[in-house]
Amino acid sequence: MKVRQATPVTSELADISTLARFDGEVICEPPNNKLDKFGGTLYWKENKFPLSNQNMLLRGCVLRNTEWCFGLVVFAGPDTKLMQNSGRTKFKRTSIDRLMNTLVLWIFGFLVCMGVILAIGNAIWEHEVGVCFQIYLPWDEGVHSAVFSGFLSFWSYIIILNTVVPISLYVSVEVIRLGHSYFINWDKKMYCAKRRTPAEARTTTLNEELGQVEYIFSDKTGTLTQNIMVFSKCSVNGHSYGDVQDVLGHNVELGERPEPVDFSFNPLADPGFQFWDPSLLEAVQLGDPHVHEFFRLLSLCHTVMSEEKSEGELYYKAQSPDEGALVTAARNFGFVFRSRTPKTITVHELGRAITYQLLAILDFNNIRKRMSVIVRSPEGKIRLYCKGADTILLERLHPSNQDLTNVTTDHLNEYAGEGLRTLVLACKDLEESYYEDWAERLRRASGAPEAREDRLARLYDEVERDMTLLGATAIEDKLQQGVPETIAILTLANIKIWVLTGDKQAPGSPCAETAVNIGYSCKMLTDDMTEVFVVTGHTVLEVREELRKAREKMMDGSRSMGNGFSYQEKLSSSKLTSVLEAIAGEYALVINGHSLAHALEADMEVEFLETACACKAVICCRVTPLQKAQVVELVKKYKKAVTLAIGDGANDVSMIKTAHIGVGISGQEGIQAVLASDYSFSQFKFLQRLLLVHGRWSYLRMCKFLCYFFYKNFAFTMVHFWFGFFCGFSAQTVYDQYFITLYNIVYTSLPVLAMGVFDQDVPEQRSMEYPKLYEPGQLNLLFNKREFFICIAQGIYTSVLMFFIPYGVFADATRDDGAQLADYQSFAVTVATSLVIVVSVQIGLDTGFWTAINHFFIWGSLAAYFAILFAMHSDGLFQMFPNQFRFVGNAQNTLAQPTVWLTIALTTVVCIMPVVAFRFLKLDLKPELSDTVRYTQLVRKKQKPQHRCARRGGCGGGSRRSGYAFSHQEGFGELIMSGKNMRLSSLALSGFTARPGAAWIETLRRKKGGESSPDTAAKG
């Protein structure tokens, strides 16, 4: 939300007739993509008026709290800033998509191979046999040689075998993804009741990749934190207020706070505001002038708008939540900012209404890191009130009160150590004459056509000097609900979380420390960690040295081969990676924005990445939007891992667009992030559900679907190939033409679609309880080239049996009425029926979650097969179209034969038996975690159904309170005491790693090692 204002001179154009006579001219900068800057001048009535970004409504803005406005269009179409800014949006596809494309190409190749083999077969056959058989079957007209016949047969086989290429695959995959997207949209547990926003899958093509995420890049503000600021502490005249104390003056634990301070004396107080230290209110009521001046500053020096809906009911609309918090604090302590006009500010000071004349606002920006107001009090005194970052303001104080500065600095460090955002407040009296002179220069500067901003900055700089320190404020940045739990669970799921924060709203605080503290309270950093490396170097060499030291420490920690390793050797870099991957301890890396700029340079990026990836947690602070994208790009480039970026603001857009998956938090910072994102919801904690439940299921379903789909097409088509050897390679199909048409569309599509949409291996709450269940997706275990070949092999195996068992049976068989059994049509019906039954049984085996819909589709498909079979072979259709329905009477004649059913039963058992045996062995000897959980579920269902609910309820209640923690010790204690996470980690780590887990980790390491070594080798 931004405040935009028309230039005051145009305010007279309030009705349409005057507006129509408007004849001004705007001269401005050429179209560009800078969203936060605009420079222009309005020439009207022989006067020049400056135009800045404050006067612009950019394309795509939505008016809030404004009923109408008139405007002048400056740029339109592709010249607008929005269009200038819309970078080339890359089309995102999942790795499975790319794999699928490769596989389809391979299948094409396979198809051509089969075609060639059969064509050669045909040529040989026609040459050896067909030539002689011409007495009964002459060659077609135009075919004069066996070779030409083989050529024709190649094309015929390409046509009849084309069903191996799963054309309908793409459509089905999209349908399944669409279904998954709807499930995300429909998820009640990802609905934020407070904001009334459900989760939204904005793209329908990335769902299964949600189950493969390895790196999460998260913004901090608005994503991890609520972007709600609470006035927490302050330091006035060397005295710190705000510590929560009990009667005896001891600091008390969180959770047993005493009653908050009673503000009932003040009718204008905000009932939502809470403060726990009564001494500050006492100081106000005792009339301490320092405290009064402190709050006066807070009530005057800001850009908040107030709205009074009814007497005494004030609403503040602030650009930044920090300001809102400060003004609200002043309000509750009796310095109520009541209303403002462009030239005045009215404040109720302890019940007395005082109107100050607002002379100038020296607004905040990222370079100045401070803002000031110049006001004239009713007594006529001109005063400058300033608030800003400690680093900036402390240098601009008058050197006289050094003692106070020192005390305040101590307080500031204390606050920053607690992860609070701090601001320093100062004021200065101005002489009337000096002000007049300064104001005149200001007027001239703001009218200047070029370099206006520079000139203004110089003027501001001049006046904001030699100020008197009033005090400091500390604002608490509230964490979003459930953030620590979510991060803990995601970490257990082996997802690495990197926090990339721009942190533009805490200008004063030492960034690294804030970030570290947020890290602790989010449980990204824990006291278990062996060491937290902080990289703050300003030069390339410093950064390189710091990174090098960090790695050396890690190597020493792992002890195995840490001695004498030379990092300069290029040879060693590949080894280095593998060593670093196997680091024993847990480390964390905190890196500053300017260090990151060096670390991201081409020659150091690999080094940086290796170091960072060896760490459990990485926090980058003060990074620019571009750097965010670069970090994501870096990981994407070298790690071949699926990345997810989550953020809420416009500065996260580039990162969201770069990552494989972008998630937008639809929160307070507008909708740019959401618009660029692939998924959006309103709370960070929903991420665990999106990944661990929806992503995991999507991946699982998609993999199962693909395996089955390839299997069924191969089983179906390869029968033609085998038959080719017995029909003179003549491209005769085994099945009835209608069966070929309907097989993929009717008989087998719906059961597998139902599986792809509804299948679940373990219930949703289990995937949260056992985050390790997420790993198969990261390792890409469920569908890869190996799995594909297994599916294909199974399909081919099935097709062999599907052809040769009926062949063996039918070769000499006769019906029970003596007639020949092995006629082509009976053979076709037998093979088709056993195929439909086998693939139905197979989908039954694959389906792990038989809902009513699955039952309906599977049984329905079988029923449909028989119904359609009998209909197609009925007398009626034949009478109408004798040449189209040649199989008349075939179904009832063939399916009445016991031999046929014995054949079908035999084929089914032989096709399915090895699959069952193999799967059983795998389950029995090397169960995946999901199998164990599933089995446990079954056992537990029989034992004690209600035990679980009680405990889960308890956890939910307990964790809410701990969602916010000041210090890492306490936060961590909460983690231990809540018991839930301990249980999680002990279960997921020890319980599982004990046995098959070791193998898992091995696989993981091998995979990573194998991947990173080619990269480094390529560089060398």
Added chain:
Amino acid sequence: MAVNYSAKEEADGHPAGGGPGGGATAGGGGAVKTRKPDNTAFKQQRLPAWQPILTAGTVLPAFFIIGLIFIPIGIGIFVTSNNIREYEIDYTGVEPSSPCNKCLNVSWDSTPPCTCTINFTLEHSFESNVFMYYGLSNFYQNHRRYVKSRDDSQLNGDNSSLLNPSKECEPYRTNEDKPIAPCGAIANSMFNDTLELYHIENDTRTAITLIKKGIAWWTDKNVKFRNPKGDGNLTALFQGTTKPVNWPKPVYMLDSEPDNNGFINEDFIVWMRTAALPTFRKLYRLIERKSNLQPTLQAGKYSLDITYNYPVHSFDGRKRMILSTISWMGGKNPFLGIAYITVGSICFFLGVVLLIIHHKYGNRNTSADIPN
């Protein structure tokens, strides 16, 4: 003056910290449609479902049961198949010693037809009804061009198709500008050897009655194949058509009996039901058991008289005559029985192996993995 006082929706949308549950009441004017997802089992993916798992308790019994079912079935089939009497003579005459060797290079239109006689002895008597087949080998009735070369509309008695057969019949569609009835390569290549069976007892040849009706499917004879509609005899109905090139006589002279003549001639129908594999047998005649006292075919000497019209030598084909009894599951079929016994045994064996593996190495039944 247009001033936008914009701020957080939060601040103004929910004054005094409007509760989360207030959605229904706070909807300004009731026009705001709630975006809260429906709490239905379907949308929340909580549909009741059966979640089968392959456990030792289900898989192992399944293997044993399949084994225990398949083995007896296999034995049953095997025994049944072995009880079936079958006798087969290859009368192609490739071997110089064969009586039919002289006819080996016969052609379609040779007159007089070449005949030969083969004597054979049945070691065992055929007790029940006997089915007489002719078998062809290396004959590609399943070739794509062969299979499609017919006009079912014509064979169904459609008068327009009779005079204008489908293009699929090429090159056997017309002959000398007259439409061929029945058209196509299948009909053209119809098997036309005549087989006669004699029982030789004390040097007297007794002809065995061969029944030529009842050898085709009922649906073929009564639905699929129909003579052209109209009045008059078959000769008149087939007016304007010509016989297939290879045939010695037109379709309306295939048999003397009107209900076995023309397109509904059963030999013709049987031939038209093309075989799936290049080696096949087709039912030729039935030999019915006369009385309960005598077997249908006693053990003893027989002779087979062949009117050898059908050339197969040019493409290395073979011709056989087969005599066979049948059972509930059709003719002799050793494959099915053996396959059932094998598969049953493998299942049983696998069951045992899996049981051992499960007992020795399986860790499924340990409760170590089960939390609490």
